[in-house]
Amino acid sequence: xxxxxxxxxxxxxxxxxxxxxxxxxxxxxxxxxxxxxxxxxxxxxxxxxxxxxxxxxxxxxxxxxxxxxxxxxxxxxxxxxxxxxxxxxxxxxxxxxxxxxxxxxxxxxxxxxxxxxxxxxxxxxxxxxxxxxxxxxxxxxxxxxxxxxxxxxxxxxxxxxxxxxxxxxxxxxxxxxxxxxxxxx
Amino acid sequence: xxxxxxxxxxxxxxxxxxxxxxxxxxxxxxxxxxxxxxxxxxxxxxxxxxxxxxxxxxxxxxxxxxxxxxxxxxxxxxxxxxxxxxxxxxxxxxxxxxxxxxxxxxxxxxxxxxxxxxxxxxxxxxxxxxxxxxxxxxxxxxxxxxxxxxxxxxxxxxxxxxxxxxxxxxxxxxxxxxxxxxxxxxxxxxxxxxxxxxxxxxxxxxxxxxxxxxxxxxxxxxxxxxxxxxxxxxxxxxxx
Numbered sequence: 394x395x396x397x398x399x400x401x402x403x404x405x406x407x408x409x410x411x412x413x414x415x416x417x418x419x420x421x422x423x424x425x426x427x428x429x430x431x432x433x434x435x436x437x438x439x440x441x442x443x444x445x446x447x448x449x450x451x452x453x454x455x456x457x458x459x460x461x462x463x464x465x466x467x468x469x470x471x472x473x474x475x476x477x478x479x480x481x482x483x484x485x486x487x488x489x490x491x492x493x494x495x496x497x498x499x500x501x502x503x504x505x506x507x508x509x510x511x512x513x514x515x516x517x518x519x520x521x522x523x524x525x526x527x528x529x530x531x532x533x534x535x536x537x538x539x540x541x542x543x544x545x546x547x548x549x550x551x552x553x554x555x556x557x558x559x560x561x562x563x564x565x566x567x568x569x570x571x572x573x574x575x576x577x578x
Numbered sequence: 579x580x581x582x583x584x585x586x587x588x589x590x591x592x593x594x595x596x597x598x599x600x601x602x603x604x605x606x607x608x609x610x611x612x613x614x615x616x617x618x619x620x621x622x623x624x625x626x627x628x629x630x631x632x633x634x635x636x637x638x639x640x641x642x643x644x645x646x647x648x649x650x651x652x653x654x655x656x657x658x659x660x661x662x663x664x665x666x667x668x669x670x671x672x673x674x675x676x677x678x679x680x681x682x683x684x685x686x687x688x689x690x691x692x693x694x695x696x697x698x699x700x701x702x703x704x705x706x707x708x709x710x711x712x713x714x715x716x717x718x719x720x721x722x723x724x725x726x727x728x729x730x731x732x733x734x735x736x737x738x739x740x741x742x743x744x745x746x747x748x749x750x751x752x753x754x755x756x757x758x759x760x761x762x763x764x765x766x767x768x769x770x771x772x773x774x775x776x777x778x779x780x781x782x783x784x785x786x787x788x789x790x791x792x793x794x795x796x797x798x799x800x801x802x803x804x805x806x807x808x809x810x811x812x813x814x815x816x817x818x
Contacts, residue, residue, distance in 0.1 A: 394666040396803045399780055400772045401595045402754040403603075404739065407687040411677025411703045411739055414634075438608040445689070451627060451747045461626035463586055463746070476628035499621050500585070510623050510747050517605030519596040519771055521750065523618065540618065567609050575611045576618035577590060578748055 401520040406445050408514055409480045420450065420477040420491035427455070430560040431526065432488040435481050435513065438568030442485025446515035448565070450477040450489055450526070452508070457495025493528060499539050506534035506541065513565060522575045526563050527553045548574045586625055586807030588748040589664075596771035603767040604728050620748060625807075627746040630673045631707060640706035642678075642718040650700035652681025652719030654795040657755070657783060660712040661742060661802045668712030669804065675705045675741035676716055683722030683736075692724050717795065723762055735762035735769065742802060749804040757798070758782050 404412070421428055431450075435443040452475050453459055459475065460468040477489035497505040509526040527535055535541050541549050551573045554561040566572045598610035618624065638644050643654060661669045679685050679702060682694040686701050700719065708714050721736045737754040744750065756763060763769050772778040780803075789797025 396662060396664055396666050397777065397780060398591050398594045398664065398805060399751065399753055399802045400777050401751060402739075402768055402781065403605075404741075404752045405754075406689055407677065407685045408739070408752075410685060410687050410701075411675050411705075412741060438612075441608075443609070449750075451623065453623060459622060459626040461629065461745075463625050464622055465585070474628065476630065497622050499619070505621055505623075508623065512747075512750055514752055515609060517603070517607075517609035519598055519600055519603065519606060519610075519768070521752065522598070522611055525618075543616070568612050572611060572613055575613075575615050577615040578588075578618035578620060578624050 403516060403519050404447065404514040406516040408445070408447055412447050412478065412514070413480060414478060417478040418487075418489045420452070420474055420489055423490060425492060427492045428490055429493065430488055430490055431509075431554060431563055432486060432557070432560065433563040433565055434485045435487065435515070435565045436485060436567065436569075440569070442481070443515055443567065444481055444483050444485050446481045446485070446487070446513055448479055448481065448487040448489075449512040449514070450491070451475060451510045452491065453494040453497055455492055455495050457497045457507070496534055501539070503539050504534070504537070506531050506538035508538075508540075511565075513567075522567070523578060524565065524573050524575050525552050529553055529556050529561070544574060547571075586746070588620060588625070588746065588806035589808050591805060593774055594772075594777050596768075596773070600767065600771035603771055624748050625746050627743060627749065629671070629745065630743060631671055634673060635705050635707055639704055640716050642700065642702060642704045642716065644717075645701055646699040648699040650680065650697050650719050652697075652700075652722075654717070655720050656715065656717055656789055656791065656795050656797045657738065657800060658713065658715040658789055658797070659783075659800040659802060661708050661714060661744070661804065662712055663744070663749075663804050664806055668708070668710070669744055670708055670710045670712055672708050672712075672745065673705060673743050674708060674714045675703075676718075676738050677703045678718065678721040678738040679724055681719050681722050683724030694722070694724065720757070723760075728767060733762050735760040735766050740802065742804060744804040746807075748806070751802075751804055753802075754781060755783050755800050756781050758784055
């Protein structure tokens with residue numbers, strides 16, 4: 394039996410009405426050992442800040458595991474939420490507070506570098522757009538990551554966050570010469 | 579390669595979702611990515627997802643008519659249905675979030691400047707978890723149509739925004755449900771951005787006598803179908 398899928402529609406300009414959580418940006422609670430802030434600006438094709446987006450993140454725990462029935466290894470950190478969501482502010486900036494995920498086994502025996510999956514929702518996006526955040530201090534792991542390896546250097550660079558003090562910066566360019574790489578999955 | 583467990587696979591949907599660049603919907607022009615999307619292999623991050631349950635949903639979150647001191651203005655309605663996957667399996671215990679305009683077509687949102695009244699008894703946001711059969715149920719008021727600036731004399735058909743998680747990052751979906759026989763649908767660039775008319779119509783709820791409650795509220799039914807997983811799973815990763 395195959396049922397036909399429900400199509401996507403834009404979240405529209407008033408998405409914060411339904412999708413705001415007070416603790417949304419906290420993938421981990423403030424003060425968690427090793428916690429980092431990842432911030433970035435969402436920009437449109439004219440370089441204008443996208444002030445009405447919501448950025449969502451999903452990631453493995455620091456051991457590279459998920460407390461989810463489809464991770465056959467399970468996780469010893471059942472309290473780890475792994476999920477973050479943050480609306481952009483009046484400068485188009487989002488921030489999440491998280492810890493770096495571990496590396497992950499891929500289906501072909503290779504290893505995925507630590508990464509965070511990202512969805513962006515906004516007026517003008519008829520479906521979410523999906524990208525990934527990689528970590529700048531994982532040079533060796535990034536060099537053999539099965540996803541990054543398929544990309545040209547300039548495209549790869551759009552997926553690796555930049556050091557920003559003790560935190561990280563990850564801007565999302567929806568269009569343009571330095572447009573962020575987006576994925577179909 | 580060990581064992582029993584097999585990882586699910588989510589076939590990529592074709593011909594269902596609107597193209598990201600749909601120029602009749604003005605806002606897509608500067609926001610839709612222009613480069614072709616790259617294929618992301620479905621590994622553990624994609625086939626898992628947040629299982630957001632208890633603690634997220636209060637006892638009145640599903641009833642948008644009881645979130646304030648008084649009752650909101652407008653036609654009281656029940657909107658209910660099941661969240662299923664492509665295989666027809668119910669998705670239980672999954673978070674469903676909704677938001678909508680009030681009966682006059684105005685959102686309780688600072689950005690909405692439409693010259694229609696706000697309703698002090700209506701916020702227009704709700705959430706619930708599906709039950710063991712994948713069923714969600716909201717009590718709300720029928721949202722009004724409202725004008726927008728996309729093109730001259732543009733009006734959005736009445737709709738309710740829905741946010742679905744399913745069980746996997748690959749299943750995440752945000753969409754809108756519309757009401758049957760709305761004359762605005764055929765001129766709405768968002769609704770019409772879905773190329774396949776049959777797929778479009780899957781965003782219409784339908785009126786149901788069974789769901790309608792006597793002397794109380796009209797009932798509408800709308801089932802939501804999320805991706806996969808396919809019936810032929812692939813092998814799991816090594817456990818190393």
